Amino acid sequence: MLTSITNYEITWEKLPDDFVLDDEPVDNINQPSLAAALTESLEIAGKVPPNALTTTNYGICAAVNQKFVVKAPDWAYIPAIRVPREEVKRTYTPQLQGEVPVIVMEFLSDTEGGEYSIKPTYPPGKWFFYEQVLRVTHYIIFEPDTGEIEAYQLDDGRYQIRTPDENNRYWIAQIGLFLGVWQGTRENRTGYWLRWWDENGRLLLWGLEKAERLAAQLRAAGIEPEV
Template sequence: MLANSATYQITWEKLPDDFVLDDEPVDNINQPPLAAALTESLELAGKLPVNSLTTTNYGICATLNNKIVIKAPDWGYVASIRVPRDEVIRSYTPQLQGEIPIIVMEFISDTEGTEYSSKPTYPPGKWFFYEQVLKVPNYAIFEPSHGTLEVYKLDNLGNYELQTPDANNRYSITQMNLFLGIWEGIRENRDGFWLRWWDETGELLLWGSEAATQERQRAETEKQRADRLAQQLRDAGIEPA
């Protein structure tokens, strides 16, 4: 999908302290757990550098022809910010406060198609803003009800190009050395489709509950091994120490 061109003077300015942000609830109950799950597995895997930033329904700003534009993707990842975290509590301005997000995601919750809006006139659509203004290299659109995922990457002309998944039905997010894909199962009493990360070796990045279960299974396996060894010693007339 190609966005129409528009003439904008793009500047990167801090959001004024008195700027009134929208204070609306998220679109539906699925969005917060989907976003939290993406962040949790990155953190547990040690893939959230101290100066990185993950965002959930949080304003990312730019100024177009002296008018502030704010979009709040359902999830986003910034590899490095250059300012103290208390300076980005309300919003984040790329270039001024740190790097352009590596990826932004939208979780489809309605039929209006705002995730695909390439409207170039003020206020611009989400697609236009991410592609032509921020120039975010990866844009993911996830439909959680049916588990469909589209991943777009900026091509050499600066337009989003739909990617084809690999043999494992995953998408390479090269700037993160990770793969993004769909997983179906239960977390936090929600049974459905989730977005998950896999590393370059194909290992799934675990959530905390999964890591705890894995550790319990490891401990039980080790206990069973120790019990078998102790019984073998007893059978041989040797009392284990």
């Protein structure tokens, strides 16, 4: 498959088996927990259909001017893949293997990770790749230490920063949920988290929260839950 943008030829090809992927460690210690928390509440709420795919630090690729480019966003949501899951174990190629991610996220670390890089030459920057090559609708940049969130949406081919609603949340139409920042504790980490709310403003719960809520309801009814 071939797509053209000014001065660039984009080819949607499967990454060769002998292509050497970067093997760099995750540079943000909070990244795995933040990503897992986003996915868990979506799964519990039934917002991850069987053919959808959520990824964390996982390669999404395309060929730009006949050179393969692979970026691994800290978290991404792909609404539908069209191939068996065993075919996307290593990397994922949009258009060829399924739909383009509707949202990608980067969690800022103490080091410069290039989340704002618009570098168009090889290898292109993350911002350029998400905006101009993949054309991902929503790009989220999150600072876990301060809870600051930047939400960008593709508008006329360019990312435009969004203004949050009165609850400081952002509507993600393709998922049918609001995204916002929540402060609290999970897995021995107390701090800021990205979380989901439904259209009625109800927080999508994690598994432990659902269990705790059920236990409280049972106790209120005079029933002591089994441990």
